[in-house]
Amino acid sequence: MGRIALEGITKNFGNVEVIHGIDLEIGEGELVVFVGPSGCGKSTLLRLIAGLDQPTTGSIRIDGKDVTRVSAADRGLAMVFQSYALYPHMTVRQNLSFGLENTRMPKPEIASRIDEAGRMLEIGDLMERRPTQLSGGQRQRVAIGRAIVRNPSAFLLDEPLSNLDAELRGTMRAELARLHERLGTTMIYVTHDQVEAMTLADRIVVLRKGIVEQVDTPLGLYNRPQNLFVAGFIGAPNMNFFRTRASAGAAELPGGLTIPAPCDGEVTIGIRPQDLKLAGDDAPALEGEIRLIEALGAETVIHADAVDGTPLVTVLSGQPTLGTGQRIRLAFDGLPHLFGADGKRLNQD
Numbered sequence: 001m002g003r004i005a006l007e008g009i010t011k012n013f014g015n016v017e018v019i020h021g022i023d024l025e026i027g028e029g030e031l032v033v034f035v036g037p038s039g040c041g042k043s044t045l046l047r048l049i050a051g052l053d054q055p056t057t058g059s060i061r062i063d064g065k066d067v068t069r070v071s072a073a074d075r076g077l078a079m080v081f082q083s084y085a086l087y088p089h090m091t092v093r094q095n096l097s098f099g100l101e102n103t104r105m106p107k108p109e110i111a112s113r114i115d116e117a118g119r120m121l122e123i124g125d126l127m128e129r130r131p132t133q134l135s136g137g138q139r140q141r142v143a144i145g146r147a148i149v150r151n152p153s154a155f156l157l158d159e160p161l162s163n164l165d166a167e168l169r170g171t172m173r174a175e176l177a178r179l180h181e182r183l184g185t186t187m188i189y190v191t192h193d194q195v196e197a198m199t200l201a202d203r204i205v206v207l208r209k210g211i212v213e214q215v216d217t218p219l220g221l222y223n224r225p226q227n228l229f230v231a232g233f234i235g236a237p238n239m240n241f242f243r244t245r246a247s248a249g250a251a252e253l254p255g256g257l258t259i260p261a262p263c264d265g266e267v268t269i270g271i272r273p274q275d276l277k278l279a280g281d282d283a284p285a286l287e288g289e290i291r292l293i294e295a296l297g298a299e300t301v302i303h304a305d306a307v308d309g310t311p312l313v314t315v316l317s318g319q320p321t322l323g324t325g326q327r328i329r330l331a332f333d334g335l336p337h338l339f340g341a342d343g344k345r346l347n348q349d
């Protein structure tokens, strides 16, 4: 249960097409995260799957059945919104039971589902309160509880944690991961928070301007981004990019450091900030002048300008004694990412 397949999905609002033909298969029990910059179409795509909006063209299947024209209420999915969308005049218990009472489910079954969700989410003692008497985290638990009691074939979550402060977001993220493990139900999760995407997802769908740029596991995206957009979007701080030319199997970086390159011609070399280390005096190095230092304690983020002016960021462990205006020499220690003039990845190792 909970297999979802999208085929050739497009969506127009008036004359404007905002989703440009998306194919995607989500497996039973998978936790798939949609990420991408603001306006890329994450929420629109989720609403199309939920049945809250209709695609302009294309089809949606759930467990093999075409549901493209089936109403939201009959798709067997449950959606959790960023805004919680709780009924303010109802108690927690009433909020949880409301959707079930309309289905003519027997009362003892409703009560037992609510008890079970209450235990799972630790909101059992809040049942007689109203939403205004709850904290943000408790409200979000109730919103998730309302989805759980419906026993859906998939959960659709639209930025469910973005109204919570950073600490609570971290706690709730871990709870959601445990909940997914325990229920084993398919989840589609929309977020613009990379940490949420990387830590929660079985697979991440990276969207940009209504198209899918790449679908892969979190580490697959990090280690083998298939184009410049994904390379720049996944990973913090952002990947460094150097435009240069490759010939005779190598590409040269500003300062004389060379990287093996399996091609000739114009290339962009991507280097993660974490893959640069301080170089010894005589070793070939990537050189720059330090512009800004962010000391985070366990590690230090250094922003520099390479000799040709290209911005250069590195993350060094510990607290190196360096100052702004100083020159820095960096050696490369990791996996280079090479992209052709068309922005596509060249090295597949």
Ligand SMILES: Nc1ncnc2c1ncn2[C@@H]1O[C@H](COP(=O)(O)OP(=O)(O)OP(=O)(O)O)[C@@H](O)[C@H]1O
Residues within 6 Å of the ligand: 013, 018, 036, 037, 038, 039, 040, 041, 042, 043, 044, 045, 192
């Ligand atoms: N009801 C609507 N009418 C017209 N345009 C819309 C409507 N809903 C969304 N859009 C447009 O569709 C595009 C995708 O919007 P969507 O809300 O799906 O993006 P998103 O990736 O979820 O963004 P965010 O991260 O900012 O929430 C945007 O350009 C948006 O302006």
